[in-house]
Amino acid sequence: MERGNTKQDILEAALDLFSVQGFEATSISQIAGAVGIRKASLYSHFESKQAILDALVQDVLVQYGEHSIFARTDWEKDAEGIPVTPDAAVQMIQGQLRYIIHDPYISRARKMLVIEQFQNPELAKLQTKQNYTDVMQYFTGMMKRLAEGGILTEYDPQIMAAQFCLPISVWINVCDREPEREKEVMELVEKHIRQFFRLYQKA
Amino acid sequence: MERGNTKQDILEAALDLFSVQGFEATSISQIAGAVGIRKASLYSHFESKQAILDALVQDVLVQYGEHSIFARTDWEKDAEGIPVTPDAAVQMIQGQLRYIIHDPYISRARKMLVIEQFQNPELAKLQTKQNYTDVMQYFTGMMKRLAEGGILTEYDPQIMAAQFCLPISVWINVCDREPEREKEVMELVEKHIRQFFRLYQKA
DNA sequence: GTATAGCTTCCTATCGTTCGGTTGTCAATA
DNA sequence: TATTGACAACCGAACGATAGGAAGCTATAC
Numbered sequence: 001m002e003r004g005n006t007k008q009d010i011l012e013a014a015l016d017l018f019s020v021q022g023f024e025a026t027s028i029s030q031i032a033g034a035v036g037i038r039k040a041s042l043y044s045h046f047e048s049k050q051a052i053l054d055a056l057v058q059d060v061l062v063q064y065g066e067h068s069i070f071a072r073t074d075w076e077k078d079a080e081g082i083p084v085t086p087d088a089a090v091q092m093i094q095g096q097l098r099y100i101i102h103d104p105y106i107s108r109a110r111k112m113l114v115i116e117q118f119q120n121p122e123l124a125k126l127q128t129k130q131n132y133t134d135v136m137q138y139f140t141g142m143m144k145r146l147a148e149g150g151i152l153t154e155y156d157p158q159i160m161a162a163q164f165c166l167p168i169s170v171w172i173n174v175c176d177r178e179p180e181r182e183k184e185v186m187e188l189v190e191k192h193i194r195q196f197f198r199l200y201q202k203a
Numbered sequence: 204m205e206r207g208n209t210k211q212d213i214l215e216a217a218l219d220l221f222s223v224q225g226f227e228a229t230s231i232s233q234i235a236g237a238v239g240i241r242k243a244s245l246y247s248h249f250e251s252k253q254a255i256l257d258a259l260v261q262d263v264l265v266q267y268g269e270h271s272i273f274a275r276t277d278w279e280k281d282a283e284g285i286p287v288t289p290d291a292a293v294q295m296i297q298g299q300l301r302y303i304i305h306d307p308y309i310s311r312a313r314k315m316l317v318i319e320q321f322q323n324p325e326l327a328k329l330q331t332k333q334n335y336t337d338v339m340q341y342f343t344g345m346m347k348r349l350a351e352g353g354i355l356t357e358y359d360p361q362i363m364a365a366q367f368c369l370p371i372s373v374w375i376n377v378c379d380r381e382p383e384r385e386k387e388v389m390e391l392v393e394k395h396i397r398q399f400f401r402l403y404q405k406a
Numbered sequence: 407g408t409a410t411a412g413c414t415t416c417c418t419a420t421c422g423t424t425c426g427g428t429t430g431t432c433a434a435t436a
Numbered sequence: 437t438a439t440t441g442a443c444a445a446c447c448g449a450a451c452g453a454t455a456g457g458a459a460g461c462t463a464t465a466c
Contacts, residue, residue, distance in 0.1 A: 006411075006412090019321070020321050020322075021227070021321075021322070022225055022227060022228070022318070023228075024224070024225060024227050024228030025225070025226075025227030025228065027454080027455065027456085028455085028456065028457090029454085029455080029456095037411090037412070037413090038412075038413065038414080039456085039457090040412090040413075040414080040415090040457080040458085040459095041411065041412050041413070043456095043457070043458080044410075044411050044412070045411085047457095048456080048457080049455095049456065049457090111321060114317065114320075114321075115225070115318055115321065117317075117380055118222070118223050118224075118314060118317075118318065118379075118380070119223075119224070124380040124381060125380075125381070127380060128377060128380055128381060132373065132376075132377055155398055155401075155402075156394060156398060158391075158394075159391070159394050159395050159398045160398075162370045162391065162395060163366050163370060163395065163398075163399070166369055166370035166372075166373040166374075167365045167366060167369035167370065169369075169373050170335065170369040170372050170373060171369075174331060174335055176321075177320055177321070177327040177328075177330060177331055178327060178328070178331060188361075188362070188365065191359060191361075191362050192362050192365060192366065195358055195359060195362045195363075195366075196366070198358075199358075199402050199403070200402070209445075209446095230420080230421065230422085231421085231422065231423090232420085232421085232422095240445085240446070240447085241446070241447055241448075242422085242423090243423085243424085243425090243446080243447065243448075243449090244445065244446045244447065246422095246423070246424080247444070247445055247446070248445085251422080251423080252421095252422065252423090
């Protein structure tokens with residue numbers, strides 16, 4: 001037989017299915033089928049269906065903490081990473097956007113959280129943290145530094161961050177639902193960033 | 204016995220359950236139980252579980268078309284409705300927000316669409332139309348008029364609309380997940396609108 | 407030779423759905 | 437006015453299918 005990564009395969013298959021159908025609508029036979037084993041064999045690796053979801057959520061949490069720039073970046077220490085021109089900002093955001101939209105793990109995890117967010121207060125908090133709180137913190141820090149550096153005018157940095165990143169957040173959702181709109185969205189993102197810089201530029 | 208609105212009761216109970224658990228996770232016994240009848244009696248009113256969802260989606264569509272200001276308002280004809288001062292804008296948006304967040308029908312319909320959006324391309328389109336396209340159109344029109352009227356500086360009105368309404372859109376989702384954050388969100392909305400007007404105000 | 411990870415088989419609960427039958431209401435008929 | 441029949445709403449019981457899961461067997465690998 002020679003497997004050895006079956007447990008990981010199960011998690012990947014489960015994420016794949018949960019992110020489209022949701023947890024309840026997905027059967028363990030389906031998951032087992034996707035992995036290539038019988039459903040009873042699944043119980044060699046997980047003690048229940050719920051345990052698969054729990055492991056998945058745990059995994060999302062760990063992966064997120066380790067890899068998301070929003071959870072990691074500290075602008076105080078990484079000042080030279082800040083985009084100080086509109087061109088740099090467009091490049092940086094569009095790059096991150098393409099990654100966030102297309103990375104199979106990130107995009108599936110995001111969709112799963114969207115579907116399951118009302119099931120469980122814990123999932124709701126996680127969803128808010130990943131897609132709102134941390135992102136807002138990240139960009140609030142960036143806006144603060146841009147204002148301190150004299151690049152942008154000093155307004156409330158939290159509101160600046162909201163106006164900068166929350167439209168992009170909605171556009172990600174649009175792409176998740178209708179991938180064919182990605183090009184249109186990317187153009188809007190560019191226009192948005194340039195207009196944002198022009199607006200907040202020091203007079 | 205004296206009923207007569209059972210069909211409507213079923214739709215309401217179904218929306219109530221679908222908006223939290225989703226379609227697949229909700230059983231017809233549950234729906235019947237919430238209405239106060241046996242599950243077999245449900246089939247006197249709907250021929251299948253799917254038919255309940257279909258009727259619900261149809262109902263959402265109709266209700267939306269009839270009552271949503273985003274689907275109805277034409278700024279060309281209703282020019283005096285436009286908020287021309289920050290105070291008026293704050294008042295208008297906060298009022299609409301409170302309504303959209305708390306109306307039991309609207310909020311449940313919104314949550315159901317969020318949960319089911321990846322199941323069905325039709326639902327995805329409906330979700331995008333209601334919560335993105337129509338809203339953007341509404342505010343793009345408003346921005347155009349505000350620029351024509353000399354209230355705001357002439358920038359790309361579509362981008363202005365995005366920067367104005369899409370953050371609010373995200374804040375609605377935050378309130379859906381964590382209702383206790385409503386007050387915080389309302390304050391952010393006010394700050395956001397005032398800052399937006401200050402920024403785009405004609406110099 | 408003991409784990410490990412797969413298998414087959416089987417269990418029970420519940421799913422959506424159908425069926426046959428029992429009410430209560432109401433309009434038409436006698 | 438009294439009787440009838442159609443009809444809609446509801447019910448209990450049961451359907452086949454499938455769900456999540458348990459038990460025990462087998463083959464491979466260290």
